[in-house]
Amino acid sequence: MNYVILGAGPAGVIAAETLRRTDPNGSVTIVGDEREAPYSRMAIPYLLADNIKPAGTHLRHGAGHYDKLGITLRPGRAARIDGAAKSVTLEDGGKISFDKLLIATGSRPTRPPIPGIDLAGIESCWTLKDAAAIAARAKPGGRVVLMGAGFIGCIILEALHARKVDLTVVEMADRMVARMMDKTGGDMIGRWCERQGVKVMTSTRVTAIEKSKNGLRLALDGGRHLEADLVVCATGVAPNVRFLEASGVKTEFGVLVDHHLASSVANVYAAGDVAQGPEMITGKTEVHAIQPTASEHGRIAALNMAGQPTHYRGSLSMNVLNTLGLVSSSFGQWQGVPGGTMVEKADPDHSRYLRLCFRDDVVVGALALGLTQHVGVLRGLVQTGIRLGPWKQRLMGDPNLVMHAYLDRTKGLA
Amino acid sequence: MQKSLLIDPDKCTSCLQCEMACSFEHEGAFNPAKSRIKIFEFEHGRRAIPYTCTQCAEAWCLHACPVEALVRNQATGAVEVKEDVCVGCKVCTIACPFGTINYNQSTGKVAKCDLCGGDPQCAAACPTGAITYVDSDWTGYERMKQWAVKTDNRPQA
Ligand SMILES: Cc1cc2nc3c(=O)[nH]c(=O)nc-3n(C[C@H](O)[C@H](O)[C@H](O)COP(=O)(O)OP(=O)(O)OC[C@H]3O[C@@H](n4cnc5c(N)ncnc54)[C@H](O)[C@@H]3O)c2cc1C
Numbered sequence: 119m120n121y122v123i124l125g126a127g128p129a130g131v132i133a134a135e136t137l138r139r140t141d142p143n144g145s146v147t148i149v150g151d152e153r154e155a156p157y158s159r160m161a162i163p164y165l166l167a168d169n170i171k172p173a174g175t176h177l178r179h180g181a182g183h184y185d186k187l188g189i190t191l192r193p194g195r196a197a198r199i200d201g202a203a204k205s206v207t208l209e210d211g212g213k214i215s216f217d218k219l220l221i222a223t224g225s226r227p228t229r230p231p232i233p234g235i236d237l238a239g240i241e242s243c244w245t246l247k248d249a250a251a252i253a254a255r256a257k258p259g260g261r262v263v264l265m266g267a268g269f270i271g272c273i274i275l276e277a278l279h280a281r282k283v284d285l286t287v288v289e290m291a292d293r294m295v296a297r298m299m300d301k302t303g304g305d306m307i308g309r310w311c312e313r314q315g316v317k318v319m320t321s322t323r324v325t326a327i328e329k330s331k332n333g334l335r336l337a338l339d340g341g342r343h344l345e346a347d348l349v350v351c352a353t354g355v356a357p358n359v360r361f362l363e364a365s366g367v368k369t370e371f372g373v374l375v376d377h378h379l380a381s382s383v384a385n386v387y388a389a390g391d392v393a394q395g396p397e398m399i400t401g402k403t404e405v406h407a408i409q410p411t412a413s414e415h416g417r418i419a420a421l422n423m424a425g426q427p428t429h430y431r432g433s434l435s436m437n438v439l440n441t442l443g444l445v446s447s448s449f450g451q452w453q454g455v456p457g458g459t460m461v462e463k464a465d466p467d468h469s470r471y472l473r474l475c476f477r478d479d480v481v482v483g484a485l486a487l488g489l490t491q492h493v494g495v496l497r498g499l500v501q502t503g504i505r506l507g508p509w510k511q512r513l514m515g516d517p518n519l520v521m522h523a524y525l526d527r528t529k530g531l532a
Numbered sequence: 533m534q535k536s537l538l539i540d541p542d543k544c545t546s547c548l549q550c551e552m553a554c555s556f557e558h559e560g561a562f563n564p565a566k567s568r569i570k571i572f573e574f575e576h577g578r579r580a581i582p583y584t585c586t587q588c589a590e591a592w593c594l595h596a597c598p599v600e601a602l603v604r605n606q607a608t609g610a611v612e613v614k615e616d617v618c619v620g621c622k623v624c625t626i627a628c629p630f631g632t633i634n635y636n637q638s639t640g641k642v643a644k645c646d647l648c649g650g651d652p653q654c655a656a657a658c659p660t661g662a663i664t665y666v667d668s669d670w671t672g673y674e675r676m677k678q679w680a681v682k683t684d685n686r687p688q689a
């Protein structure tokens with residue numbers, strides 16, 4: 119069997135390793151368009167903060183890891199695929215044929231359509247190349263404006279703060295990390311950042327950027343302005359699907375995949391940030407551009423490609439974030455579900471917060487601030503759908519008993 | 533034969549000797565807050581459950597790690613944290629559905645049970661036999677595995 123994987127990120131690499139284990143005789147090729155050895159974007163913030171060297175971002179560390187497994191890394195960028203002919207055409211003109219193909223091309227950063235958005239000095243923070251460009255300009259005391267305080271923005275915020283820059287965050291939504299935190303939690307994070315010397319401007323849009331005498335000048339709605347030496351743009355990402363336009367592979371936001379990670383075209387699968395697959399609780403298809411989903415997608419797609427039919431229950435949105443020492447996390451349907459109930463307990467003085475969302479006596483989503491111990495149990499509760507029985511009422515009184523509820527209902531059998 | 537921790541909550545008196553031994557072994561100080569095994573008390577201490585990682589076969593933490601900082605020790609079967617590789621991203625702490633790998637804010641890394649390299653100090657310290665280190669076949673390990681399967685992505689039976 120001849121397996122070809124497009125994209126050498128976590129989804130692609132984990133799929134390749136799983137294919138090798140499952141089908142020892144198959145040929146496995148990964149086509150990747152980045153120069154570096156396969157790495158995790160997730161580790162970039164720690165490189166920016168000077169905690170690690172570039173090699174510290176690599177997905178695998180053993181010398182000759184891919185060679186030893188007989189996985190071929192082929193530099194190149196897929197230009198189009200032909201499902202009927204079972205071939206991929208690369209931008210360099212090369213052609214590769216496949217029996218089974220995995221699309222694991224990830225996503226790319228997007229920028230808002232405002233005047234001046236492509237000027238020099240405005241960087242996205244998505245690749246190792248981007249990180250090098252930011253590191254070169256983000257000098258201690260330098261004026262840096264971060265556009266976007268979403269999940270990725272907030273992770274970069276931490277790294278920029280570590281570089282001791284003079285940092286201002288501009289966010290369109292009414293709070294920080296609006297897609298992973300409610301108003302209570304988002305505002306606590308915002309106040310926490312302000313206390314550490316970061317200027318936070320929520321409900322604010324950048325409307326234009328122009329060159330100024332010594333840097334960049336950003337116009338904000340409401341007539342205000344900001345000056346910056348560097349603008350870091352973290353305003354969103356979109357799946358890399360454009361090369362699939364003529365392929366017949368059905369896409370919406372990402373590549374639509376079913377419970378086996380199969381696309382609409384036979385023998386073609388998709389995994390990771392590029393895939394729009396079933397969500398665990400609602401059953402709707404969603405793009406969950408997170409590492410745990412990339413890793414699960416990669417493994418399960420590979421099992422299916424190698425002829426081991428494996429059903430995927432669906433991905434669970436989950437994030438953990440450290441904003442200047444304040445750890446927050448979110449799981450599943452934290453906005454609640456129709457007909458469900460929820461309980462919240464906030465302690466703003468100590469930046470602690472916990473919200474649990476239920477359907478009947480089952481946890482379907484959670485938010486936590488200031489919680490670092492046993493936080494994974496929140497995933498366990500959502501994923502296993504454990505019925506809480508009498509604990510539901512107790513948790514409505516004090517959600518902080520969640521670990522006790524979990525242990526009592528499972529009898530400590532991890 | 534690989535060995536596992538066998539935990540019998542009925543025997544636990546919540547004396548916290550295991551937490552003391554664990555923190556001393558790993559942190560060099562008697563500090564239950566830093567222990568990788570935790571005693572959870574119910575009904576004002578009348579009942580207690582010792583809780584730690586079962587080194588589950590699924591190894592959710594290991595698969596979620598972006599930089600291969602979690603590795604299985606082939607001799608003991610424990611999943612261990614390579615502190616020099618861990619970047620402290622905490623993704624493993626939300627990926628583990630049992631909540632048994634935790635972020636340590638003072639080191640900026642995560643910590644979990646590593647079976648002390650094959651000589652678990654919690655078991656050695658437990659005076660009542662609530663925690664023992666026995667051949668994996670004996671431990672109700674099968675039951676634990678069943679439990680782990682329930683959280684897997686496979687459809688539930
Ligand atoms: C700064 C930053 C911090 C992050 N932090 C977290 C975090 O804390 N937690 C979390 O869960 N997630 C985080 N993420 C998101 C996480 O990195 C992604 O979800 C993950 O990388 C997805 O893996 P993937 O393999 O699907 O895609 P990618 O890692 O994007 O890999 C896809 C690869 O395919 C290549 N490619 C694209 N098009 C083509 C083509 N046509 N031909 C060949 N190759 C192609 C790309 O260049 C890339 O190398 C972070 C991301 C960034 C940028």
Ligand code: SF4
Nearest residue numbers: 597618619621622624
């Ligand atoms: S915190 Fe460390 S061990 Fe855990 S996933 Fe991140 S890098 Fe890996």
